[in-house]
Amino acid sequence: MNILIYCAIFIFKIIEDALATLRLIVVSNGKKKLGAILQFVVTLIWIILTGTVLIGMQKDIFKAIAFAFGSLFGSYLGSVLEERIALGTNVFMVEIGYDKANDLIELLEKENYQVSKIKSDNDDNVILMITGARKKTSDIVKTIRCFDEEAFILSEKVKIPL
Numbered sequence: 001m002n003i004l005i006y007c008a009i010f011i012f013k014i015i016e017d018a019l020a021t022l023r024l025i026v027v028s029n030g031k032k033k034l035g036a037i038l039q040f041v042v043t044l045i046w047i048i049l050t051g052t053v054l055i056g057m058q059k060d061i062f063k064a065i066a067f068a069f070g071s072l073f074g075s076y077l078g079s080v081l082e083e084r085i086a087l088g089t090n091v092f093m094v095e096i097g098y099d100k101a102n103d104l105i106e107l108l109e110k111e112n113y114q115v116s117k118i119k120s121d122n123d124d125n126v127i128l129m130i131t132g133a134r135k136k137t138s139d140i141v142k143t144i145r146c147f148d149e150e151a152f153i154l155s156e157k158v159k160i161p162l
Contacts, residue, residue: 006066009053013070014077016045021078022085026158029087060111086134088157094128094144095152104147113140131158 020042025037053063054059098103105115105128114131132140137155 002060002062005052006062009049009063009066010070010073012045012049013067014074016042016049017071017074018047018078018081021075021082025085025087060071063068069134087138088134089131090134090140090155091158092128092130092132092140092144093156094130094153095120095122095125096128096144096148097151098124098126100147101128102127104144107143108140111143 019038023035023038023042026038049067053067057063101117105117107128108115116129118127118129120127130140130144134157141153141155144153
């Protein structure tokens, strides 16, 4: 019977931590209502779960151990989910050879990316600012690398002010 309690504690703690991570992601992307709903669910799970663990914990330390392992796996799962969901937009600053820039711009604009070209202090290079979905980061980098394997690329998450 206790093994079922340990499994339930473990599973619900994984769910709680994964949802807490998702809540942070959606709130940081401006989805406040969804974030509030997720916080309600996380809090409800936490209260019930913590109460279950604390009742009789002095006689059954394995409840705390199941809770801690659930937290470990839940934190990891939340990080994996965050990478997969990849909400938001990135801006890429790319220093690339002047001779390759126009062809790259043309290709990126065909793929519906926003591209701005800035003159570089180095006359042989230009700086491109490319805006695209975070989910497309690897595609954008691969496209740039096809044109110039040595292009200098910086990527940053965009936060649009309200």
